[in-house]
Amino acid sequence: RKEVEQDPGPFNVPEGATVAFNCTYSNSASQSFFWYRQDCRKEPKLLMSVYSSGNEDGRFTAQLNRASQYISLLIRDSKLSDSATYLCVVNKGGSQGNLIFGKGTKLSVKP
Amino acid sequence: NAGVTQTPKFQVLKTGQSMTLQCAQDMNHEYMSWYRQDPGMGLRLIHYSVGAGITDQGEVPNGYNVSRSTTEDFPLRLLSAAPSQTSVYFCASSYSGGLGNTQYFGPGTRLTVL
Numbered sequence: 001r002k003e004v005e006q007d008p009g010p011f012n013v014p015e016g017a018t019v020a021f022n023c024t025y026s027n028s029a030s031q032s033f034f035w036y037r038q039d040c041r042k043e044p045k046l047l048m049s050v051y052s053s054g055n056e057d058g059r060f061t062a063q064l065n066r067a068s069q070y071i072s073l074l075i076r077d078s079k080l081s082d083s084a085t086y087l088c089v090v091n092k093g094g095s096q097g098n099l100i101f102g103k104g105t106k107l108s109v110k111p
Numbered sequence: 112n113a114g115v116t117q118t119p120k121f122q123v124l125k126t127g128q129s130m131t132l133q134c135a136q137d138m139n140h141e142y143m144s145w146y147r148q149d150p151g152m153g154l155r156l157i158h159y160s161v162g163a164g165i166t167d168q169g170e171v172p173n174g175y176n177v178s179r180s181t182t183e184d185f186p187l188r189l190l191s192a193a194p195s196q197t198s199v200y201f202c203a204s205s206y207s208g209g210l211g212n213t214q215y216f217g218p219g220t221r222l223t224v225l
Contacts, residue, residue: 004153032210043201043216044154087153097142097208098169101153 003027004102006088012108017078021105023071023088030100032091033064035073037084038104044087047073078109113137115217117202123223124192132187132220134202140215142208143185144169145177147198148219154201160185161208192224 006023013019025033033050048055050062050071061074071088088102118133136143144159146169156169160179174196176188185204189196200220205212 034213043218045216046213049211049213091210097205097210097212098144098156098159099214101146101155103151103153 003100004088004090006102006105010106010108013078014110018076021073021086023102025069025090027093029093030090033071034089036087036089039084080109083109115204115215117217117220121221125225128192130189132200134185135183136204140204140206142205144203145187146201149198194224197224
């Protein structure tokens with residue numbers, strides 16, 4: 001099993017659609033989870049951290065299932081500006097802060 | 112605010128040449144790291160530092176050296192460039208190397224080795 005696995009997409013959705021991305025991770029000792037966003041030819045930027053109880057930030061909702069080692073990101077009411085690659089990120093394990101990045105899921109929101 | 116800066120933005124090298132990629136941050140972050148990003152691959156950690164004077168290897172350290180003489184700067188040296196080192200290099204920093212800290216990335220250096 002790869003350390004962090006994501007469907008590469010692309011996900012092509014119309015404006016206003018709801019879209020969900022999933023991610024699985026292999027190390028049960030991982031304790032920190034994030035979604036980063038990366039625009040074409042730009043650096044990754046933190047979208048949101050993912051907490052055990054699930055968390056929401058505006059149109060974005062992140063969920064964590066530790067038992068299944070699974071993370072999800074839900075985007076509601078998609079905007080053209082949401083078009084980007086979404087990176088699932090987990091820490092390497094235990095208390096170590098080093099991060100493992102998934103290859104990313106590409107989202108394209110069309111008018 | 113400058114955040115994390117990287118120079119140069121683009122670089123072309125010939126096989127065997129050496130060079131240093133510069134990275135600086137003005138946020139007084141203790142933790143700094145270097146990643147490379149290749150098509151179809153996730154970001155891979157090359158080297159990292161948890162504070163001035165302390166460095167350690169990441170997942171893909173071969174062919175690269177780092178040093179951390181100040182909190183602000185974390186240069187990455189390519190000793191003898193190879194075509195396999197053609198990549199986009201990102202430097203990142205965070206408050207500490209502990210759990211949950213947001214990593215802030217620089218704009219990247221696009222390196223081509225001929």
